[in-house]
Amino acid sequence: MARKGEEGKATEAVESRAPHGALKTARVRFAVAVGVLALAAVGYFTATGMGNACAGGWGDLVLLCPLGALTAMVAQHAIIPQAVVSLVLAAAVLLVGGRFFCSWVCPTVVLGKVLPSSRGLKARGDESAGCSEAGCAACARGCGKARGVKLDSRHAILAAAVVSTLIFGFPVFCLVCPVGLTFAGVLLVMRLFAFGEVTWAVLAIPAVLAVELALLPRWCQNICPLGALQSLVAVGNRMFVPTVDRESCLKATRGVSCDACVQVCPEGINLHDVAAGATTLADCTKCRDCADVCPAGAISFPLLPKGTPKISTVSASEPDEPGDLREA
């Protein structure tokens, strides 16, 4: 997935230090996400049964959406073999690739470009960086933790979605899930043209998507329970973790007040000081925007973690156990 050697990256990166939308991996990611949608559309058209993100695969080899699998079992009060297998597989994928789905596959990557002034998908930006720069009082004892996952509104909504499913007895979030709705929208438009099937949903689904992604305050960062669920497992992800080479980082070597990587991170990760960021590396979606924006080309996504500590955890409180989710 576009993971190249770091040689010669520095000069390139300086030249390409451009606004968010123009980052080069961002273009590749956009193409991949469009490709996934196109693949689903071709599947719909040819009836080859490759499915969508809710349940993708062929024949009996089907990977369910982890949140769908979980809530379907909660609603049924029963263990469903296919759902359990899917959850295990999804966990394995998350441990290897982290939350890559969110920035490489999720159709919101495509919608983010299409929708006007998509506040929903922009970077966390200043808010997250503010803490470390202002040197707030809280930072005296560490702004937060550097490991584990920082629980936020997404996790509360995830919990509420599961509780609601338990109370009302159906997978509640599926009704408004932007991933499912996007695939549904593609299908409805195809059916509109193929069979002349006219329904209000053709207008309602894009409207709901627009509200969710453009009007609500940053869907992916504040609301998405699917991302929240992934972050809980991605805590254990140790591969392809963004790593700052402290030999070449301008901030580390020359004390330049460069926070390009912090500013660009859509998830609010602060690579200079993870504890100070809004989220931890569990929320990294491997989008590579930080690597692309770094003027010194100091950030890489190595397959396996280096022997030495990956990133500065100077002001972090004692590192938590990776699996510990209870502290926020």
Next chain:
Amino acid sequence: MREEEKSPVRGGAGISRRTFAIGAVGSVAMLGLGAVKLVGAESVVRPPGAQDENAFLAACIHCERCREVCPRHAIKPATLESGLLNLRTPEMDYHRGWCDFCESAEGGEPLCVRACPTHALRLPGLPASEHVRLGMAVINTDWCLAFQAMGCHECVDACTFEAMGVNDDGTPYVIEDACNGCGACEHACVSLSSGSISVGATDRAIVIVPAEGEVLHG
């Protein structure tokens, strides 16, 4: 449980007032969305194995695999018109195909039931055609061409489960005990497609209506 999750002050930094507000509003929205179930939705004719509506809704994640595998294209995604709760759930589409329960080709287990990854489609027994009733055929005598003495008997010919008969005057009738809602009759009905013969007709003259979770015992 939710209250714990939303507690704003644990860990000191971390959670801002804004994050707390979004989490609280979002959580309430999730619960409100669940209440859509209480409002209910129009009942629609479901694929085989989905006749217990509550059990079906609990398990269906709207993945559409049943629709994709149906060899007769007899399943469509339900739309908003049949209720928010039904959006994207599978509904029978007898205009495009009818359900032979895959008995001729697949040894009795309908492909949609086999494909459903979350057991939302689950049969009480095999063969499916004897154990489930998708719906019930109902004739609209105002629109039916046979009732206008046009001698049409397409539906009677199409029925493969001996659930239709013809009266002495040539009009068809449904044998309700034998009808399992396969939809062959509705699929075959020409009242709407062969020109606007019946004034004011908005649908075919024989349609399958939902059978309210009825299960046949065979």
